[in-house]
Amino acid sequence: MAATNLYSPSPSPSLSSTLKHSLNSNPFHRIPFRLHKPFLKTPLSLKAVLSQNPSKTQTQFQHCFSKSSDGFLYCEGIKVQDIMESVDKRPFYLYSKPQITRNVEAYKEALEGLNSIIGYAIKANNNLKVLEHLRKLGCGAVLVSGNELRLALHAGFDPTKCIFNGNGKLLEDLVLAAEQGVFVNVDSEFDLDNIVAAARIAGKKVNVLLRINPDVDPQVHPYVATGNKNSKFGIRNEKLQWFLDAVKAHPDELKLVGAHCHLGSTITKVDIFRDAAVLMVNYIDEIRDQGFEVDYLNIGGGLGIDYYHAGAILPTPRDLINTVRELVLSRNLNLIIEPGRSVIANTCCLVNRVTGVKTNGTKNFIVIDGSMAELIRPSLYDAYQHIELVAPTPPDSEISTFDVVGPVCESADFLGKQRELPTPPKGAGLVVHDAGAYCMSMASTYNLKMRPPEYWVEEDGSVSKIRHGETFDDHLRFFENL
Numbered sequence: 421m422a423a424t425n426l427y428s429p430s431p432s433p434s435l436s437s438t439l440k441h442s443l444n445s446n447p448f449h450r451i452p453f454r455l456h457k458p459f460l461k462t463p464l465s466l467k468a469v470l471s472q473n474p475s476k477t478q479t480q481f482q483h484c485f486s487k488s489s490d491g492f493l494y495c496e497g498i499k500v501q502d503i504m505e506s507v508d509k510r511p512f513y514l515y516s517k518p519q520i521t522r523n524v525e526a527y528k529e530a531l532e533g534l535n536s537i538i539g540y541a542i543k544a545n546n547n548l549k550v551l552e553h554l555r556k557l558g559c560g561a562v563l564v565s566g567n568e569l570r571l572a573l574h575a576g577f578d579p580t581k582c583i584f585n586g587n588g589k590l591l592e593d594l595v596l597a598a599e600q601g602v603f604v605n606v607d608s609e610f611d612l613d614n615i616v617a618a619a620r621i622a623g624k625k626v627n628v629l630l631r632i633n634p635d636v637d638p639q640v641h642p643y644v645a646t647g648n649k650n651s652k653f654g655i656r657n658e659k660l661q662w663f664l665d666a667v668k669a670h671p672d673e674l675k676l677v678g679a680h681c682h683l684g685s686t687i688t689k690v691d692i693f694r695d696a697a698v699l700m701v702n703y704i705d706e707i708r709d710q711g712f713e714v715d716y717l718n719i720g721g722g723l724g725i726d727y728y729h730a731g732a733i734l735p736t737p738r739d740l741i742n743t744v745r746e747l748v749l750s751r752n753l754n755l756i757i758e759p760g761r762s763v764i765a766n767t768c769c770l771v772n773r774v775t776g777v778k779t780n781g782t783k784n785f786i787v788i789d790g791s792m793a794e795l796i797r798p799s800l801y802d803a804y805q806h807i808e809l810v811a812p813t814p815p816d817s818e819i820s821t822f823d824v825v826g827p828v829c830e831s832a833d834f835l836g837k838q839r840e841l842p843t844p845p846k847g848a849g850l851v852v853h854d855a856g857a858y859c860m861s862m863a864s865t866y867n868l869k870m871r872p873p874e875y876w877v878e879e880d881g882s883v884s885k886i887r888h889g890e891t892f893d894d895h896l897r898f899f900e901n902l
Contacts, residue, residue: 421857431579449627483729484516484877485769485853491812493851495769498875500810503883504771505851508873510889511772511790513860514851515876517553524557527759530738534748534755539583541721541760542568544857547874549886550764551575562721562758563602566593573600583718583756585631585682587611587653593664594618603756604633605680605718607654612666612674619673629678630663630707631655634699653682660703664710678716679704682758686724690735693719694743701747717748721758725765727854729806737762761857768856770795770872771810772835775827776847784822786841788850791826792833793869795859799832807835810849813842824850828867860887868895 485495493500496516501797503514527538539562540554546568551561552575560581561572566589572582575742578712584593587607595618597604606612606628619626631654656664697719707714723740726732737759748755763896772790797803807824820843824836835852846848863871873889 421851445871480717483766484519487504487808491814493808493810493849495789495882496508496882498877498883500769500851501849503775503875504810506883507875508889509773511770511788511794511872512853512889513768513874513887514771515550515768515874515886517767517857518548520755520764521555521557521879523582523763523767524554524559527737527741527757527763530736530741531755531757534741534745535656535753536755536757537581537583539581539718539756539758540763541758542547542572543861544760545768545859546571546861547887548575549876553576554763561884562760566590567594569593569596569602570848583629583680583758585680585758589614591621594626595621598622598624598674601627603627603629603677603716606632606663609662609666612663616670616673619670625673627675628667629680629716630660630676631680631682632657632660632700632703634681634683634696645692657703658697660706664707664712667712674715676712678714678718678754678756679707680718680720680756682720682722684722686761687722688724688732688734690740690743693740694747699746701751701753704751704753709832715752715754716756717744717751717753717775718745718758721760721762721831723759723762725762725854727804727806728826729853743766763857765854769834769851769853770855770859770861772850772852774846774850775842776846777822777843784820785823786844786850788824788826788835790872791828791867791869792830792835793826793828793866794857794872795835796862796864797858798835798837799830800862805836805855806853807839807841807846807850809841809855811850813844814850817844819843828869828895830866855867865890865895868892872892 424504485493487493495514496518500514524538536544537560538558541562542551543564548571551571555575561577562571562583562585563569564586569584573579582604583605584597585605589611591614594604594614598618599622604615604626606615614630615626633654633656646866667674679700681700682695683692697717698717700717704714704717723737724734726734770790772788775787775789777786792799798805818842821838821840823834824839826833826835860874865871870890870892873885874887875883875885879885
């Protein structure tokens with residue numbers, strides 16, 4: 421089913437009443453938007469485990485949300501304020517569908533000349549309409565649970581372009597992966613045993629990659645570092661021979677086709693990927709020397725974005741791929757990458773309304789209707805995401821320093837701290853930028869804050885609902901007939 425096209429703001433004075441009536445009477449009603457236009461196989465040595473020099477290439481990811489000279493925030497030329505006035509008065513996620521396309525195209529262009537799979541990390545954002553769009557753009561999918569595998573299949577992804585990761589994969593989920601022909605990464609001894617059992621149950625040989633920890637420091641928050649020697653993920657390189665022997669012992673169940681690593685997330689120095697790739701191709705050389713036909717190198721994902729909106733010079737997909745291109749070609753390998761954040765984060769904002777402004781002691785607070793329940797990254801990681809108002813404030817509005825907080829009963833319920841903003845009036849729109857990744861997919865119903873609806877701006881300027889917001893009645897349904 422296609423995303424539901426809803427409405428289109430226009431300058432008509434009767435816009436709000438017209439849309440309110442049309443949304444209530446016919447949820448499939450559509451009015452076109454008026455666009456606003458303001459705007460060789462040789463030994464390879466490790467280069468540098470701790471890379472100090474970021475890429476000098478300016479990011480090519482143009483931002484789909486921008487402030488115009490009139491002081492209003494626009495998404496692909498559509499005034500966010502108009503969208504706010506046309507939907508339910510609750511927090512919502514707003515995406516740019518064209519930006520998703522642009523981000524994927526940047527990876528596809530970077531990978532020209534290589535045999536490759538772009539495995540989108542479903543954990544970053546699992547909206548079904550987003551997944552269907554990514555599948556149409558040619559992406560595969562990276563999965564870390566059985567339900568993510570089921571969702572990928574439901575969205576129409578080619579199973580042979582899907583990779584099943586995870587340190588605790590369940591047997592029944594591995595059976596489904598084996599039946600569908602999905603790549604499976606081996607993460608531990610017990611994981612290998614379960615994959616063998618799943619292959620026997622499914623009656624199919626499983627294509628596996630060994631997830632090896634290269635022990636390269638990604639220089640990121642420890643919660644999102646995944647490739648060091650103390651990580652719960654993957655196998656230590658010292659255990660490689662044990663796993664090779666175990667695969668050899670199960671020729672009817674397992675076919676070793678590659679090696680995989682994943683360093684972490686929010687990485688902004690692409691030399692780190694090369695450091696890991698150097699180690700990985702050397703492991704592949706060792707594996708091939710033992711008679712295995714290994715054709716795949718999976719370098720994971722983790723490319724960072726400019727959350728600060730401060731004009732930082734960050735690496736692009738092309739910068740990333742160019743650091744490993746020579747290595748991949750020198751070993752005649754197929755390259756698998758697993759982007760999530762760099763594909764979807766900058767395509768979306770969480771849109772909120774200001775409930776009020778208050779001062780306690782030396783602190784000023786903007787209280788909004790959104791919260792850590794809808795977007796937990798700042799509370800969980802102390803992560804920074806850019807915040808701004810969607811419309812100009814009155815000329816006499818004082819600029820002050822605020823903590824932007826929600827109504828949840830936790831002192832950790834904040835979206836941003838120490839933000840310099842004009843004092844907003846009650847009901848003003850306020851957005852948290854770069855909310856496409858690890859925001860809605862990590863949302864909860866804490867304090868019975870129901871998960872919000874999602875919309876996107878399409879290529880023609882229309883706005884469609886792509887996920888219904890949850891309601892209190894949805895919560896009660898969990899207890900029916902008990």
